[in-house]
Amino acid sequence: MGGAADNVSSGSSFLSDKSAKIFVAGHRGLVGSAIVRKLQQLGFTNLLLRSHSELDLTRQSDVESFFANEKPRFVILAAAKVGGIHANNTYPADFIAINLQIQTNVIDSAYRHGVQKLLFLGSSCIYPKFAPQPIPEDALLTGPLEPTNEWYAVAKIAGIKMCQAYRIQHNWNAISGMPTNLYGPNDNFHPENSHVLPALMRRFHEAKVNGAKEVVVWGSGSPLREFLHVDDLADAVAFLMEEYSDLGHVNVGSGKEVSIKELAELVKEVVGFEGDLVWDKSKPDGTPRKLMDSSKLAELGWNPKISLKDGLVDTYKWYVQNVQQ
Numbered sequence: 154m155g156g157a158a159d160n161v162s163s164g165s166s167f168l169s170d171k172s173a174k175i176f177v178a179g180h181r182g183l184v185g186s187a188i189v190r191k192l193q194q195l196g197f198t199n200l201l202l203r204s205h206s207e208l209d210l211t212r213q214s215d216v217e218s219f220f221a222n223e224k225p226r227f228v229i230l231a232a233a234k235v236g237g238i239h240a241n242n243t244y245p246a247d248f249i250a251i252n253l254q255i256q257t258n259v260i261d262s263a264y265r266h267g268v269q270k271l272l273f274l275g276s277s278c279i280y281p282k283f284a285p286q287p288i289p290e291d292a293l294l295t296g297p298l299e300p301t302n303e304w305y306a307v308a309k310i311a312g313i314k315m316c317q318a319y320r321i322q323h324n325w326n327a328i329s330g331m332p333t334n335l336y337g338p339n340d341n342f343h344p345e346n347s348h349v350l351p352a353l354m355r356r357f358h359e360a361k362v363n364g365a366k367e368v369v370v371w372g373s374g375s376p377l378r379e380f381l382h383v384d385d386l387a388d389a390v391a392f393l394m395e396e397y398s399d400l401g402h403v404n405v406g407s408g409k410e411v412s413i414k415e416l417a418e419l420v421k422e423v424v425g426f427e428g429d430l431v432w433d434k435s436k437p438d439g440t441p442r443k444l445m446d447s448s449k450l451a452e453l454g455w456n457p458k459i460s461l462k463d464g465l466v467d468t469y470k471w472y473v474q475n476v477q478q
């Protein structure tokens with residue numbers, strides 16, 4: 154099959170045709186749902202959406218038939234096996250296998266069925282555990298990974314490299330964005346398998362409602378993390394689809410870091426829990442620090458807008474209206 158090489162030079166912009174067919178893979182998740190909201194705000198009218206039960210992206214022949222039949226013009230790949238430190242550490246086989254399957258099937262089928270441009274989403278965990286801070290894009294593959302999520306990270310690194318390889322060999326327009334830790338509406342609030350921010354929001358909320366005196370928080374509280382509201386990420390994705398078509402992956406962060414202790418205090422305040430924090434030091438801390446250098450994206454012309462405090466207030470409002478019992 155011919156692939157999409159001709160489309161790289163077609164020159165038409167992402168934003169110029171609001172009737173272009175765009176496949177948003179993973180549209181019911183945290184990131185995919187924010188991207189759908191953003192594209193709808195921008196006026197796109199032809200979004201191609203399939204739930205996991207309608208199309209299992211780990212099934213190569215189903216993905217192949219889907220692309221052959223639907224022939225989307227753009228693809229944003231936000232479907233993945235995703236979880237926090239505990240899930241990554243407990244299900245390493247799922248995190249490496251499912252992610253390799255999804256991204257390999259989608260990227261290869263998209264190329265072979267004439268997709269004009271694809272954006273792959275990785276994660277800040279691709280970088281070495283002890284990378285220089287803030288972490289520049291060229292820190293990739295310069296040292297050992299954080300053991301709690303190396304399986305997921307290896308899959309994500311393979312995704313970046315696959316996009317680069319298809320660009321080099323086929324002149325195909327595949328790009329990669331590396332978001333920092335995200336949060337917002339439609340996050341996963343599972344008590345064990347979620348990321349820290351939704352986990353704490355739920356735990357503090359339930360403690361407040363039940364009149365509990367204390368809440369357990371994992372680890373030492375000292376690790377530093379950078380958080381970005383998912384609506385900012387969705388805005389950056391639309392920006393990259395329009396403005397960026399090159400080999401290197403692009404960091405997408407807020408540029409602001411907080412310790413897990415500071416985050417816990419902030420979530421506690423936003424939720425309105427008045428009890429104490431108890432630290433469970435038997436749980437892993439993970440990477441000590443993970444602040445990305447997002448100056449490449451800033452130089453291209455994009456910057457985040459939503460502060461952590463405002464984003465937390467917005468997310469807690471959403472949680473109370475949509476998730477809590």
Ligand SMILES: NC(=O)C1=CN([C@@H]2O[C@H](COP(=O)(O)OP(=O)(O)OC[C@H]3O[C@@H](n4cnc5c(N)ncnc54)[C@H](OP(=O)(O)O)[C@@H]3O)[C@@H](O)[C@H]2O)C=CC1
Pocket residue numbers: 178179180181182183184185204205206208209210211230231232233234235255274275276277331332333334335336339340341348
């Ligand atoms: N959340 C974060 O903090 C960060 C996320 N990212 C990246 O952003 C992307 C999206 O993450 P996020 O939105 O948080 O994850 P979510 O878990 O919220 O959403 C993932 C989506 O992928 C779908 N999916 C999973 N497996 C399959 C499958 N086999 N076939 C079809 N669909 C599938 C899920 O559907 P279902 O729920 O039905 O299984 C869900 O809609 C990922 O690539 C992730 O690596 C990067 C950095 C940080």
Ligand SMILES: C[C@H]1O[C@H](OP(=O)(O)OP(=O)(O)OC[C@H]2O[C@@H](n3cnc4c(=O)[nH]c(N)nc43)[C@H](O)[C@@H]2O)[C@@H](O)[C@@H](O)C1=O
Pocket residue numbers: 235236237238239241276277278301302305333334335345346347348349350352353370371372376378413436437438439440
């Ligand atoms: C986005 C990124 O997310 C994962 O990496 P992580 O940044 O370590 O993610 P996390 O949100 O799960 O934890 C952050 C910190 O917070 C502490 N912590 C406290 N209390 C809870 C708690 O209740 N739940 C969780 N999950 N963590 C807690 C926890 O011990 C850790 O020190 C990757 O696996 C990978 O998926 C990835 O790319």
